Amino acid sequence: MIPETNTISYSYPVPSVFIAGGAPRLLLAGYSETEKATGPAFFQGSLEQPYITARCLIALSNVVRSSFTLTPATAAMMKDPIVTTGAEKLRFEGFSQCAGVYARVDVLPGGHSGSFPASGTVNVDFNQPMINALHAVSRNDTLQLTVNAREISVQSQPTERITEKKVPLPVKWIKGLTTVQLFLAASEKVHTLNKVQLRQLFQGIPAGAVKTDYYLTVRGNRPAFSPVKAANAVCVGGIHRLRLLEPLLPLADELQVFVHPDMQSTTWQLYFGNVRFSLSLSREAWRGFSGEGAALDSLIADVPDRLISAMDKYGHVNQEFNATLLAVEEQAGFEEIDQLTTRLAAMGLLGFDLDDNVYFYRRLPFKLNRIMSLNPRMKDAEQLLAEDKVAIISRQQDKVEARVAGSGVTHTVMIDGDMARCTCTWFAKHQGERGPCKHILAVRKKIN
Template sequence: MSSYVTASELIAAPDGNHLDLATALAATPLGLVQNPVFFTGVLSRPDIAAAGMLAVADVAASRYADAGLMGRLANLDPVVTASGDRLRFESFSACNGVHARLDLLPEALGSGQVGFGTTNVDINQPLRTALARVHRDQALHLSVGKGELRASSLIETHVERKVNLPERWIRGLAEVPALTEAMTLAGQLTGATLAGFLADLPRSAPPGPNVYLVPSTPRWRQMNRRLPGAIPLTGAGRLRGCERIARQAQTLTVYIAPNDTTAWVFDLPGARFTLVLSPDPYRGFSGEGTLLMQLTRNDTAAHGQRLLAALDWSPTVDKADLALRTDMTPGETAAGLAWLAGAGWLGYDLSETAWFHRELPIDAHKVLRRHPRLTAAHKLLEDGAVTRTPAGWSVSGSHDNHYAVTTTAPDSNGNPRLRCQCAWELEHSGTRGPCKHILAITIALRSA
C-alpha cells in the first residue's frame, strides 16, 4: 500500500493552466520511489490529453456487469507508465471486462522530458470537472508528480489516500497483453465513415446488446447474428468508453483475438486511445488464463529474469531482437515473456506490434504464486490427488469427486493435449485457459 502526499489539481495561472498529477509509490530504474516526477512540460494538444485522461478515468469508474463488485472496486486510480519518450495511462472497468489505455506520444508532449517508471496517478472528481473545461487553445503545463514534494517528509502528508491495485487488475494487466499479441486486423474506419459508425452505435443502458459488424463500403453494417468475417461487438454499450475522444479520432482500427476479445484503437493527434473488450460483458479479463500453461514450467522465472535485465524500460520491445540479445531460444523467450507479463511487467502495443516495459510496484513473485488456478493445482499435487490410470489420469476433488483426464492429439509443439471432464472444461472448452486438474497434471509431467 502507498499514499499520495498531495491531490492532483488543475490550477489557472497567467501563463496558462497547470495540471499537476499526483503520483504514488512507483517502480523505477532506481528501485521503489515514493511520489516520483515522471514528466513536466507544456503539452502541444491539451484538449487531447485532457479528453484521453478523462476517458481512462471514466472506464475505471464504470461498471458494465457484476453489480456486487462496484462497492469494492470503484474510484480506482489509473496506472501511468513513463517510457522515456511517452506516457501511457491504463485502467480497467469495475467489472474487469474493459481495458482502456491512453498513449501520449512524443509529438503531444512538446519539449518536456519523460522519465521512467510505473505508478498510480490521482484523478479525483474536482480534477475531472476541471479537465472537462480544457480547450485546445489553452496553454497546459503538465506535471506528473510535483518536484517540490520529492524532499517532503512522508509523515507530513496533506492527503492520505490509500492506493488499491487489486489482483483482478494485476491479472488483467497480464492477460490483456497476451491476448492482444495474438490479435489480427479485422477492419479500419476513417473520416466521415468513422463518425457515422460511432453515431449508429446502440444507445441502450450498459452493457448493451450484442451486435456483429460487417465491414463494407461505404459504411459498416450492423447485424444481430454472426456472419463470416463479421466483427463481434458484445455489450455494445461498452464501446461508449470512447465518447470523450470520439470527436478528435482520425482513424479507428479494430483487431480480434482467437477467443473473440476485440481491441478498438483510435488514432488521435499526438496520441492513441485503445479499448479492449472481453468476449462477453460478464467475463472479466482476470480469469482468462492465457498464460497459465507457460507458468507451469519450472524455468519460466529464470528466463523471465534474464529478459528483465534486457528490457531497460524500453517504450517498444521487439521479441525477436530480445531473444537475439539474450541468446535465448524462441521457446525460452516465450516462457520468459509469459512470466514477465504474469507479473504485470509487460504491456503490448498493437499499433507498433511490440511489447513495452511496465513494472508495477508490487511483489511479482507473490502475485504469480497467488493465481487461483495455479495455487489450486499445486495444492492438488501436495495432497496426492493426481494418479495415473490406464486411460490417462484421475484427479480427486472435493466431496469425493473424481475427474478423468485423457490425452488427445499433441499440439504444434509436440506436447500432449489434455481433456478433463470437470465443469470448468465442459463449460469453456479450453477458451479460458486450462482447469486446475489439467494444470496439476502438466506440472507433474514437467517436474518429472
C-alpha cells in the same frame, strides 16, 4: 498476504496538483509499493495536443468509474489510473470497475515536448477536482505535465490544489492487467474506419444494455452492427460498452478494430495525431478480463531467475521488449524466450502495443510475489501435485492420458499437443474458453 476484501490500500506522499493560470500544469502524484523512495521525475514537459489529451484522459476516467455488472454502491468506489513513461511515450491505463473494459491513452513522440529523466510506472491521482480541471482545458491552452511525486513537492505553490486520499486498489485490476496484454498480443487488425464510417457505425448501437451478441460487418464502404451473425463478422459482446467512446468520436481521425482469434476480446483504437485512445472489451459484459485465466498456461513452465533478471534489466534500459535481441544476447532458445515473454506478461512487467507489435516495459506498483499468488487454479494444481493426486496413465510423444483424484471422483485428462480436455464440471461448462482447469494445469506441470 492479500486482504480478504480483495483490495490493496495505498496512500500518496503528496497531493496531485492542477495549477491554473498562465500555462496550466498537471502534476500527478504517484505511489509505488515496491519503490518507497522518491526518485527523479519520470517526465517533465508540455503536451502538444492539450485539449485532445485532456479529453482522452477524461474518457479514460469515465471507463475507470463505469461498471457493467456491479451494484451502484460498489461501482461508486473511485479508482486511479496507472501511468507508465518510457521510450518517449506516456501511457495511461485503467479498467472499469467490473474489469471487463480496459482503456489506455498513449501520448506518442510528437505529442509532447519535454524530457524523460527516468522511466517508471506509478498510480496517479485522478479525483473529481482533477477531472473538473481537465474539463476546463480549452483548445488554445498549453498544459505542462510532470509525472513524479518529487516534482509535485517542488511545484507546490497552488493556485488550485487537489488533495488525494487513500483509495483501494482491486486485485481484479492486477489480474486483468496481466491477462489483457496476452489477449492484445494475439489480436489482429481487421478494419480501419474513417470519420464518416465512424459516425455511421456508432449510430447503429442499440439503446440500453444489450444482452445478446452483435456483429460488425463492412459491406462496400459502409460498416454496420447487426444481431445476425454473418461470415467474417466481428463478434462484440456487451456492445453498449462502446458508448464510452462517444465523447471522443468528433475529435478522432480514424478508428482501427483489432480482434482476438477466438473473439474473446475486441479492441477499438481511436487516433488523434500523436495521441491514441484504446478501448478493449471482454467477450461478454458480465465476464471481466481478471477471470479469463489466459495467463495460467504461461505460469506452468519454470523460467530461470537468470533470464527474468536479464529481461528486467534489458526492459528497464530499452523500455521495449524485443524477444529476438534478448535471445541473441542471452544465448537462449526462442522457445525459452517465448515462455519468458508470456510469463513476464503474466507477472505484469509487460504491456502490449498493437501498432508497433511489441511489448513495452511496465513495472506495476505491486509486489511481484503477490501477483504470482493471484491465480487460485494454479495454486490448486500445485496442491494436487503436492498430494500426489496426478497419475500419468500413458504418454506417446505429444499425447498424454492422466487421472486426477478429486473429491469422491477421479477425473480423466487428455492432452494432445496444444489441445486438452478434462471430465470435470469446470471444463464441461467453459470448454477451455476461460483458460485450463486445475486438473489440466496439474497434468501439464507434471509432464513439463
